Amino acid sequence: MSIVVYINSNNGLAKSALEAVTYGNKLDGDVIAVTCGSADESVLSSLGDYGASKVLVDRSVNSNDSMQIANVLKTAVEATGAKTIIFSHDLIAKAVAPRLSVMLKAGLVSGAIDVPNGDTVQVNVFSGKAFGNVKISTDLKIISLLPNSFQPESGGSACPVEEFNGNAGEAKIRVIDSKKPEGDVPLPEAELVVSAGRGLKGPENWDMIEDLAVTLGAATACSRPVADIGWRPHHEHVGQTGVAIRPNLYIAAGISGAIQHLAGVNGSKVIVVVNTDEEAPFFKAADYGVVGDAFEVIPRLNEAIKKFKAAN
Amino acid sequence: MKILVCISKSPDTTSKIAFTDGDSKFDENGVQYIVNPYDEWYALVRALEIKEANGGSVTIVTVGTATDDTVIRKALAIGADEAVRIDSEPTDAYFVAMQIAEYAKSNAFDMVLTGKETINYNGSQVGGMIAAGMDLPFISLASKLEVNGSTAKLETETIGGLEVVEVDLPAVISCAKGMAEQRIPNMRGIMAARTKPLNVVAPVPFESLTSFESYALPDIKSACKMIDPNNMDELVELLHQEAKVI
Numbered sequence: 062m063s064i065v066v067y068i069n070s071n072n073g074l075a076k077s078a079l080e081a082v083t084y085g086n087k088l089d090g091d092v093i094a095v096t097c098g099s100a101d102e103s104v105l106s107s108l109g110d111y112g113a114s115k116v117l118v119d120r121s122v123n124s125n126d127s128m129q130i131a132n133v134l135k136t137a138v139e140a141t142g143a144k145t146i147i148f149s150h151d152l153i154a155k156a157v158a159p160r161l162s163v164m165l166k167a168g169l170v171s172g173a174i175d176v177p178n179g180d181t182v183q184v185n186v187f188s189g190k191a192f193g194n195v196k197i198s199t200d201l202k203i204i205s206l207l208p209n210s211f212q213p214e215s216g217g218s219a220c221p222v223e224e225f226n227g228n229a230g231e232a233k234i235r236v237i238d239s240k241k242p243e244g245d246v247p248l249p250e251a252e253l254v255v256s257a258g259r260g261l262k263g264p265e266n267w268d269m270i271e272d273l274a275v276t277l278g279a280a281t282a283c284s285r286p287v288a289d290i291g292w293r294p295h296h297e298h299v300g301q302t303g304v305a306i307r308p309n310l311y312i313a314a315g316i317s318g319a320i321q322h323l324a325g326v327n328g329s330k331v332i333v334v335v336n337t338d339e340e341a342p343f344f345k346a347a348d349y350g351v352v353g354d355a356f357e358v359i360p361r362l363n364e365a366i367k368k369f370k371a372a373n
Numbered sequence: 374m375k376i377l378v379c380i381s382k383s384p385d386t387t388s389k390i391a392f393t394d395g396d397s398k399f400d401e402n403g404v405q406y407i408v409n410p411y412d413e414w415y416a417l418v419r420a421l422e423i424k425e426a427n428g429g430s431v432t433i434v435t436v437g438t439a440t441d442d443t444v445i446r447k448a449l450a451i452g453a454d455e456a457v458r459i460d461s462e463p464t465d466a467y468f469v470a471m472q473i474a475e476y477a478k479s480n481a482f483d484m485v486l487t488g489k490e491t492i493n494y495n496g497s498q499v500g501g502m503i504a505a506g507m508d509l510p511f512i513s514l515a516s517k518l519e520v521n522g523s524t525a526k527l528e529t530e531t532i533g534g535l536e537v538v539e540v541d542l543p544a545v546i547s548c549a550k551g552m553a554e555q556r557i558p559n560m561r562g563i564m565a566a567r568t569k570p571l572n573v574v575a576p577v578p579f580e581s582l583t584s585f586e587s588y589a590l591p592d593i594k595s596a597c598k599m600i601d602p603n604n605m606d607e608l609v610e611l612l613h614q615e616a617k618v619i
């Protein structure tokens with residue numbers, strides 16, 4: 062049985078793409094990666110390291126048009142006889158997977174955090190406050206994997222890359238302008254995140270947060286009010302109405318830990334909270350707590366990590 | 374401009390999340406339902422702004438039972454002209470989307486707007502499925518939407534970046550942060566909502582493709598270890614040795 066894994070290769074291979082191939086490889090079947098665009102063959106063939114047996118690439122599609130990508134995947138599923146289709150639950154998957162679900166009448170599970178148990182897949186629900194087990198009742202199954210739920214596992218070897226005509230059809234969406242990603246690590250994929258809230262008093266005080274993030278190689282995030290008043294860009298807003306993340310380490314400075322904030326971050330493996338108020342609710346959700354002024358503690362932590370990195 | 378806005382209910386964000394019936398059902402005991410924030414703050418408010426600028430109408434639609442009428446009235450209080458409730462339990466995203474697609478197909482809307490996702494199931498599925506059911510283009514996670522005649526210009530989040538796109542209407546659009554500012558309903562809106570039309574229509578037969586079998590709550594964290602604010606070396610050591618995250 063084949064498993065089709067959709068890969069977005071427009072900006073090279075993201076870690077989440079490698080996670081999706083690794084995940085496919087844990088299921089019972091032959092993993093076929095399907096992608097669109099103009100990525101180099103050598104880049105695509107490296108998906109073999111993570112368990113793909115081959116890559117099908119449709120060079121005629123050069124945008125993120127969800128209709129075209131869904132058409133290509135439908136053609137690939139029919140050509141390979143695949144019964145399972147895997148996505149990484151990112152922005153493109155959120156547009157393509159539901160469309161494909163209707164086109165193939167295949168049950169879709171989004172936000173999967175574990176491998177299927179029979180027909181049932183575990184997902185995050187209630188914005189990270191609970192887990193749900195979703196049963197797919199159709200023979201064809203689509204699983205959209207939450208980033209950072211599985212680490213990529215390499216060890217295979219380069220695989221063949223085949224040109225593929227996926228009958229994409231015409232693009233209905235015209236791209237007028239695009240800004241490429243600025244930061245190095247997209248927040249949902251980041252393993253380490255440094256975040257701050259209203260306790261920082263103003264946007265001019267974020268230097269210390271960015272310095273710490275640079276030292277750690279972390280992404281930066283913030284609480285909702287901070288994004289709402291424009292101290293930080295919207296895409297940094299984490300929580301129930303922002304991005305839900307599950308990094309290995311989440312450092313929160315000057316954030317009270319309101320239930321809506323916790324919802325988006327309590328999937329983090331380790332949480333460090335820095336807050337002047339020892340009664341701040343965030344300490345109840347934290348692994349390590351520091352009662353203190355972020356303006357003193359964060360620079361001190363930065364120095365301590367620099368010292369540690371220099372020594373190791 | 375005829376705009377359809379899809380509305381879902383979701384538990385108030387401060388609700389205690391618990392499950393009953395052998396962890397197979399969400400425990401609604403004491404739970405207050407609100408209009409899903411993404412549907413209300415972004416999709417509905419942007420639809421109203423477009424109507425205010427260009428004329429036309431805003432209809433809200435939900436798939437639900439009579440108990441959802443209070444949530445529908447909350448959405449009407451923000452300013453929609455009328456509401457449609459497709460009278461059925463919303464069993465899964467596919468079922469819900471097919472109901473809305475069938476309704477929308479026979480009513481010639483220029484745009485169908487949804488929120489980015491619901492805050493309870495976080496599926497981000499319904500919008501894309503409606504678009505597929507209607508064979509229309511779908512723009513997901515738009516943070517800006519301008520209408521110019523029969524085309525829409527949108528900004529969408531890409532992974533860390535931004536894309537500006539154009540599409541001919543009709544189209545289906547899911548709305549994310551940045552689209553609009555939350556509106557607090559005023560007394561007049563709340564009064565008017567009581568008498569606005571709420572049409573109940575019968576569902577079309579469709580099966581569900583998925584079902585939630587059971588739920589679980591995360592393990593409770595063990596007590597937080599407190600670190601002396603003057604001793605960040607200790608914290609670094611713990612993050613390295615004990616937590617093994619750096």
Ligand SMILES: Cc1cc2nc3c(=O)[nH]c(=O)nc-3n(C[C@H](O)[C@H](O)[C@H](O)COP(=O)(O)OP(=O)(O)OC[C@H]3O[C@@H](n4cnc5c(N)ncnc54)[C@H](O)[C@@H]3O)c2cc1C
Binds near residue numbers: 258283
């Ligand atoms: C429907 C709804 C959805 C929401 N969704 C979200 C969401 O997705 N994400 C989100 O974050 N919020 C969300 N909120 C808002 C949430 O309820 C809180 O208001 C918000 O998280 C508080 O942000 P904050 O912790 O930065 O600010 P505050 O609550 O003002 O907390 C600031 C904290 O900083 C501490 N502090 C002050 N000075 C210092 C210092 N010098 N050093 C260290 N600590 C200091 C204070 O003790 C305090 O704990 C939502 C609310 C609603 C109603």
